[in-house]
Amino acid sequence: MSDTTVENTESANNQRQINPEVLQNISVTLSIEVGRAMIKIRDLMRLTQGSVVELDRIAGEPLDLLVNNTVVAQGEIVLVNDRYGVRLTRVAPASERMKNL
Numbered sequence: 637m638s639d640t641t642v643e644n645t646e647s648a649n650n651q652r653q654i655n656p657e658v659l660q661n662i663s664v665t666l667s668i669e670v671g672r673a674m675i676k677i678r679d680l681m682r683l684t685q686g687s688v689v690e691l692d693r694i695a696g697e698p699l700d701l702l703v704n705n706t707v708v709a710q711g712e713i714v715l716v717n718d719r720y721g722v723r724l725t726r727v728a729p730a731s732e733r734m735k736n737l
Contacts, residue, residue: 668711668722669700698725708733 671691683689698710701722711722 664703665705667702667705669702706733 671693673689673691675689698712699722700707701709701711701724708728709724710726710728711724714721714723
């Protein structure tokens, strides 16, 4: 292989690498899921102030932390200076997150 070919290959590999600073500035949507419920539209239309919707989670069960609709961790609700927060109790391994993409 000639020196020119090696230089061209190295240059192409460098162009494919992602600059970490650029990657770190990309916005993502972070959401916390307490639970889910499936209801009929008729029941949805009957909801009023004070109505209770039963979720599919048991009290005390961990909440899901999602990034762009992919579960990346689980945790529990905490209060921090009169604001809600989430204490992470489990972070999904990268291999598990990749399966869900």
